[in-house]
Amino acid sequence: MxxxxxxxxxxxxxxxxxxxxxxxxxxxxxxxxxxxxxxxxxxxxxxxxxxxxxxxxxxxxxxxxxxxxxxxxxxxxxxxxxxxxxxxxxxxxxxxxxxxxxxxxxxxxxxxxxxxxxxxxxxxxxxxxxxxxxxxxxxxxxxxxxxxxxxxxxxxxxxDYALTRSFTFPSHGTTVHIELNDAPLSNSDHTSVGLQSWGSAIIFAERLCANPASFGLTATHPLRVLELGAGTGLLSIAVAKLLPRATVVATDYHPAILANLAANLRTNFCLPTDQARITARELDWAHPAPLGAPFDIVLAADVVYHPEHARWIRGCVARVLRRPGSGPADEGGVFHLIVPLRLSGRNEGMDRTIDEAFACDAHQKFPRLAVLETTSVERQGAGVGRADETGYRVFRIGWVSS
Known part of the structure; x- marks a missing residue:
């Protein structure tokens, strides 16, 4: 039992x-x-x-x-x-x-x-x-x-004390080193979960560093990358270290999380030029504020805790993700999302809300966002992920025209 x-x-x-x-x-x-x-x-x-x-x-x-x-x-x-x-x-x-x-x-x-x-x-x-x-x-x-x-x-x-965590991810013969501050969770505010680095973000960061090109993270031209629900900023920091020419915007909504996120960005990027290209911004998925030019890549890890979240995220990504160009080779930006599989508790089956949110809708206009590919990832070793996580699903979501 x-x-x-x-x-x-x-x-x-x-x-x-x-x-x-x-x-x-x-x-x-x-x-x-x-x-x-x-x-x-x-x-x-x-x-x-x-x-x-x-x-x-x-x-x-x-x-x-x-x-x-x-x-x-x-x-x-x-x-x-x-x-x-x-x-x-x-x-x-x-x-x-x-x-x-x-x-x-x-x-x-x-x-x-x-x-x-x-x-x-x-x-x-x-x-x-x-x-x-x-x-x-x-x-x-x-x-x-x-x-x-x-x-x-x-x-x-x-x-209750803050914890400094160090991560080192292999990447094409070199390593990506990241230091993060995990602040204690607030007992009075249940929405402060982004103060911790969760297993999904760790696994996703490892996969990004191991094979950046498979996620569209190439140095052929300066990319604009957005992270939703960035929390401690692990994914954003990894991308900024992998691509020195990329502009990275790490977003969250909770004030305490944003303060901790900004501190983590300063810890990992000391030079003014680096601090200028990776920034922390507030973003409400239900009512997204303008963030400048569209983004080539959008990333998110373990951000769906309610069925409404998937629908909010779909609407938000539709507004910020770069749309397909005039030529057939330009398919537009891509949204990469990882979510844990939970088989019990109130978050059971929450990954299915993503399938539902991005499913075909006869009332949607083209181009529209759809799930292009999903990959299953097994639960990792001890110390990575919450106790109720049995595995993970990685979604590749992009624009389709028919």
Missing amino acids: APRNPTSLPPLRRLSEYSLANISGCVRDIRHLYWPPPPPLPLKLSVPIPKLTRAARLRPPHAHMDDKIPDSGYASAVVSDDEWDGEEVFEDLDSNSVDALRADPFERAFAIKWITGLIARIDDPMPDDSVVDPDEARELLLEDVTSLLARFSHREEEE
Whole structure:
């Protein structure tokens, strides 16, 4: 049984569909993901001990006197760390997958946001178990989530610090070296995920450096390159280092991300001439501001977290990507996008929204944007990518005339 990703927790706006027992179980899962209890001490006994079922382990001491009393499920929410053995959530798991999930900053930030929201909505209607006093159960749940939030807050005070990450990518007999500042995620603003360098961007940067020409990154003439949702700026910096004559515009929307992005650009480009050709700009996909001349190449990595995002991106790219020229050889600019494949949680199947957004529409005028090619990339080794990523899809999107 896989561990519960915090991003797969029940939406708080639908609390009325989940019982107090369900929500208590979710809180318990979060607690034991981030603060697992120590393993029990081995018992040196000469007789075998039968393995108890979950219901038997949670049955109150007096239950043998009246077998008609059902296990309400609330016991699992109030059982102490010493009594819980972790089997319900993490049984038969590879410890590496649990460790990767526990270390995922996005999942941790989401868990904190979910717990904070639950405290604010603790009095919302939820189906009650007739066997258990709902007021008492709600009070126990509130005590549990407030203590859990306190543990997270204490950890934040100890561990929230910026991290400098160094990347070296091989490229045609040489190397591209990049240094980035990964700032801590904001617990109060869930849109600040661009403060971290995600696996998709790392994999994409490696592929760009290994074979720039396959992405249209050639030095035959000065290119204009745009990155959407640049985050820490990894792709933009890689392109600017690969092509000293290119003009690169790294864009994002969140103010804190833009400030960190600008700092990363200054770290990697010290000369005024380099700083002039790679810049950080604010860009709202739904309402894109003018960015000058059209772009030959548009890049993006892991930028789709809602079905609306793919549609916004399609409209934005249609406005900024260079259109086909008058001659048959000029097919216009190309948009390269990489997205992770997630098989669980609220971002499950989000890659399919890109297929839908760029599918043929009878009402669209030509030329129009369409998916020209997709490439599947397997999940990389440990330390690259979020715990819920099973692989990646790389899209090549361009203009078609029929």
